[in-house]
Amino acid sequence: MSTPPAGEAAGELPEQLPDVAPRLRELRRGRRLTLEAAARRAGLSPAHLSRLETGRRQPSLPMLLGLARIYGTTVSELLGEVTPERDPIVRAGRPVPAEADGWTYHQAGSPGRAMQPLRLQVPYGAQGDLVRVHPGEEWLYVLTGPLRLYLGDTAHVLAPGDSAHFDSLTPHRIAAAGPGGTELLFVHTLLQSPATELCLGGGARRS
Structure with a gap:
């Protein structure tokens, strides 16, 4: 049995994830990265990243963290979670140290x-x-x-x-x-x- 490239050995997440495939493809293309360039930065093979983008494989949490970092976003946004509107101002003394x-x-x-x-x-x-x-x-x-x-x-x-x-x-x-x-x-x-x-x-x- 062949050994998977670095970053692919981690187990899959036990729970079914939302369909992140379209979002992964959209983010990569939006950053003008080729499949090969994005895969290299993430420590994946191009074939494996392609399977993630087409929904044939579910990403593990380490993969999501790595891809979110590369694309300049968060895991929550990759998963399509809607976050409440944030106050852009942080006043002195809040929150508590x-x-x-x-x-x-x-x-x-x-x-x-x-x-x-x-x-x-x-x-x-x-x-x-x-x-x-x-x-x-x-x-x-x-x-x-x-x-x-x-x-x-x-x-x-x-x-x-x-x-x-x-x-x-x-x-x-x-x-x-x-x-x-x-x-x-x-x-x-x-x-x-x-x-x-x-x-x-x-x-x-x-x-």
């Missing part, structure tokens, strides 16, 4: 969108050894205090006003570089994930 393992997360955007912005307060010594690896992209901008950012085997020290933009499949660590801690703006594209789940769960591991 979330705390986990010393970090404080302030939501700075509407939940459920593909791009999720946060304001983070990172005390000195908190989570400095936590390595994160997960699908998506991250962008950060240092507001106060020095920040130490590890990307793979390379360490960077960022001062207030510095920023970084990277693929979050690159193993990365974030830590305050000074005793006063650091505060930063942070944007991620890990779809439909709560703040603490993104930063602390999923593909996180301790080095």
Whole structure:
């Protein structure tokens, strides 16, 4: 028996999904991607993506996450779920900040969108050894205090006003570089994930 290409080995979702095939094809064509280019980015074979687009195969959840990322949308929108109208304005102090393992997360955007912005307060010594690896992209901008950012085997020290933009499949660590801690703006594209789940769960591991 042949081994399926990367991304195709995951089991199918146990429940019948809505017919996402037309939506997958529409999004790919709307992004002007060939079947081969989209399949390559998603880690699928062109034949498998073609079967998904024609409804001959049901996608697994990892496949939906990967395709949603490539097409710049969300899994909910891929499934045709109607989301309530969101208030575009996020007032100071709303919602209530979330705390986990010393970090404080302030939501700075509407939940459920593909791009999720946060304001983070990172005390000195908190989570400095936590390595994160997960699908998506991250962008950060240092507001106060020095920040130490590890990307793979390379360490960077960022001062207030510095920023970084990277693929979050690159193993990365974030830590305050000074005793006063650091505060930063942070944007991620890990779809439909709560703040603490993104930063602390999923593909996180301790080095």
